[in-house]
Amino acid sequence: MTYLDVAKKDFRDASRSRALWALTALFVLFLAGFAYLGTLFLTQGSSDPSVSSLDFVTFLLGPAALLIPITGLVISYKSIAGEVESGSAKLLLSLPHSRRDTVIGKVLGRSAVLAVSILAGLVLALIVIVALYDEFDPVVYLVFSIFTLLFGLVYIAIGVGISATSQDSGRAMILVTGFYVLFEIIWGFVPNGVYYLLNGKFSPEYIQTPGGGVILDAPGWFFFLQRLSPSAAFNNATRAFTDSTFTIAPALDPTPFYLSEWASVAVLLFWLLAVPAVGTYLFNRADL
Amino acid sequence: MPAIDISGVTKQFGDVTALQDLDLTVEEGEVYGFLGPNGAGKSTTIDILLDFVRPTDGSATVLGHDAQEESLEIRRRTGVLPDAFHVYDRLTARQHLEFAIESKGVDDDPEALLERVGIPDAADRKAGGFSKGMAQRLVLAIALVGDPDLIILDEPSTGLDPNGAREMRNIITEEADRGATVFFSSHILEQVEAVCDRVGILQNGELIAEDTVSGLRQAAGTGTKLTVTVNGLTDDVVAAVEGVAGVNSVSRDADTIVVDAESGAKTAILDAVETAGGDVADFTTTEASLEDVFAAYTENGGVSR
Numbered sequence A: 001m002t003y004l005d006v007a008k009k010d011f012r013d014a015s016r017s018r019a020l021w022a023l024t025a026l027f028v029l030f031l032a033g034f035a036y037l038g039t040l041f042l043t044q045g046s047s048d049p050s051v052s053s054l055d056f057v058t059f060l061l062g063p064a065a066l067l068i069p070i071t072g073l074v075i076s077y078k079s080i081a082g083e084v085e086s087g088s089a090k091l092l093l094s095l096p097h098s099r100r101d102t103v104i105g106k107v108l109g110r111s112a113v114l115a116v117s118i119l120a121g122l123v124l125a126l127i128v129i130v131a132l133y134d135e136f137d138p139v140v141y142l143v144f145s146i147f148t149l150l151f152g153l154v155y156i157a158i159g160v161g162i163s164a165t166s167q168d169s170g171r172a173m174i175l176v177t178g179f180y181v182l183f184e185i186i187w188g189f190v191p192n193g194v195y196y197l198l199n200g201k202f203s204p205e206y207i208q209t210p211g212g213g214v215i216l217d218a219p220g221w222f223f224f225l226q227r228l229s230p231s232a233a234f235n236n237a238t239r240a241f242t243d244s245t246f247t248i249a250p251a252l253d254p255t256p257f258y259l260s261e262w263a264s265v266a267v268l269l270f271w272l273l274a275v276p277a278v279g280t281y282l283f284n285r286a287d288l
Numbered sequence B: 001m002p003a004i005d006i007s008g009v010t011k012q013f014g015d016v017t018a019l020q021d022l023d024l025t026v027e028e029g030e031v032y033g034f035l036g037p038n039g040a041g042k043s044t045t046i047d048i049l050l051d052f053v054r055p056t057d058g059s060a061t062v063l064g065h066d067a068q069e070e071s072l073e074i075r076r077r078t079g080v081l082p083d084a085f086h087v088y089d090r091l092t093a094r095q096h097l098e099f100a101i102e103s104k105g106v107d108d109d110p111e112a113l114l115e116r117v118g119i120p121d122a123a124d125r126k127a128g129g130f131s132k133g134m135a136q137r138l139v140l141a142i143a144l145v146g147d148p149d150l151i152i153l154d155e156p157s158t159g160l161d162p163n164g165a166r167e168m169r170n171i172i173t174e175e176a177d178r179g180a181t182v183f184f185s186s187h188i189l190e191q192v193e194a195v196c197d198r199v200g201i202l203q204n205g206e207l208i209a210e211d212t213v214s215g216l217r218q219a220a221g222t223g224t225k226l227t228v229t230v231n232g233l234t235d236d237v238v239a240a241v242e243g244v245a246g247v248n249s250v251s252r253d254a255d256t257i258v259v260d261a262e263s264g265a266k267t268a269i270l271d272a273v274e275t276a277g278g279d280v281a282d283f284t285t286t287e288a289s290l291e292d293v294f295a296a297y298t299e300n301g302g303v304s305r
Helices: A003-015 A018-041 A053-076 A081-086 A088-094 A099-132 A138-163 A169-199 A220-226 A230-242 A261-285 B042-049 B071-076 B093-104 B110-116 B132-144 B162-178 B189-195 B213-220 B235-242 B263-275 B290-299
Strands: A205-208 A214-217 B004-013 B016-026 B031-035 B057-062 B078-081 B150-154 B181-186 B198-203 B206-211 B224-231 B247-253 B256-261 B279-287
Touching: A003 A099, A003 B093, A018 A053, A018 A099, A053 A099, A053 A138, A053 A169, A053 A230, A081 A088, A081 A169, A088 A099, A088 B078, A088 B132, A099 A138, A099 A261, A138 A169, A138 A230, A138 A261, A169 A220, A169 A230, A230 A261, B004 B042, B016 B042, B016 B057, B016 B198, B016 B206, B031 B042, B031 B162, B031 B189, B042 B057, B042 B150, B042 B181, B071 B078, B078 B132, B093 B110, B093 B132, B110 B132, B132 B150, B132 B162, B150 B162, B162 B181, B162 B189, B181 B189, B198 B213, B206 B213, B224 B263, B235 B247, B235 B256, B235 B263, B256 B263, B263 B279
Parallel strands: B031 B181, B031 B198, B078 B150, B150 B181
Antiparallel strands: A205 A214, B004 B016, B004 B057, B198 B206, B224 B256, B224 B279, B247 B256
């Protein structure tokens, strides 16, 4: 069990990179900037002039679900493939580190890098929120922070796992791009595609609720498929844990267990473990 | 128990056979030179010992442990200077050593190690700015961490100047004196000749010869090479030299003859030149270098070992 040595080395190495500081600046600007913008946009055209940290979380989920996967993959895709390609993996693996410990250590080291940046942004956003927002709910903000960090960890794990399957960083980049396109862009159409095959039309009906809202009258599996992508799971879990009025599928009452907030946590944990597990499996069998 | 025991190892990369039924044993405490041209399979052999690469067939044990099943135990007790490595550009020399020291769970002093390989002033410099020779010294220091029982050096003198290469040899000797087994590959023959107890020659994935340096010389039949510049060189002189006992071959180039002979025949050859009417203007002797031995093996299809 030497993954902590690998993680420490990796963090030391990465934390001397200018890219880390650029990344930190990006997250500070992003989170604190959005917190400030929130005070301008969230009250516009609304009859309720107060802004709360819950508004901020809802406001930020979409952009966070875009920014974190991309930065996570950028930080991690070269972590192993790049070392194998350059030859520094020969130094690393001449020392008594198993390949599994190498993968785990890389996940921890690169996650620490991303976490430093995200935390810096979260702290500054917190200051802005406390100063400018009318309502501040520390629990909401804490839950949002935890899920944001977890989501970052998930994407680092995905990137490192994919990196472990490749011997050169060009291939690793193609694979992480492929993962992103498949699960964050194309995946959005998959439930509709399956729906089409079953029902001969692409989209379920929207129906009016007695309260005047509009909800999607789709079967449970439709929502389940939608929420299998990492960012959808992150989005869903964060909203469900921060906003007690949020329900995924109001047409389905009660909400089936596989659409619960815990199911989304399970989906995140699945991605966190599955991709590095596949990566380790292939890395273990590879000739370097 | 041998330090390295490779038995029947074959390695194929697709259609290419890198190693063919290789058997090789290195005894504990031995300094073993592993010679061969580039592409002969030296690095593949080392990669198998370190479990970077898995054999298609056969097995290897290192320090009594199976190279595939118990690689971690092997790497805990082995120091490695790999071929074609790359340092971590953003880490200092000290941080590289700290990583190795922590990874091996020992408490060596990074400063002392850097002192030993001759780059004490580079401790706090980032390795990305190192020359090839400095990087080579740094990784040698990493290989020495924890006084390993086995030291594997793949082309250790790459990028070193003659001075650095000599310091490398001294360190190898010191480590051998401490009791470590040293296995190193090279295509630079003086390196091997100066420090090795035994030498193996690898060509096209097969071990074509294995012996002591002097044993190999004898086996290949190359003794002393005598180059004589003669004033008034005639065919009679050449014929006279060819007739001397112990002379293997004579070649003539303008007023110079090159004689391949047993080492004891020098005086007799010079006498023969004078007797036949030649006037010796100059002569030099060269002990057959391992390069000649190597050429004798690799060009003539090898001598059975």
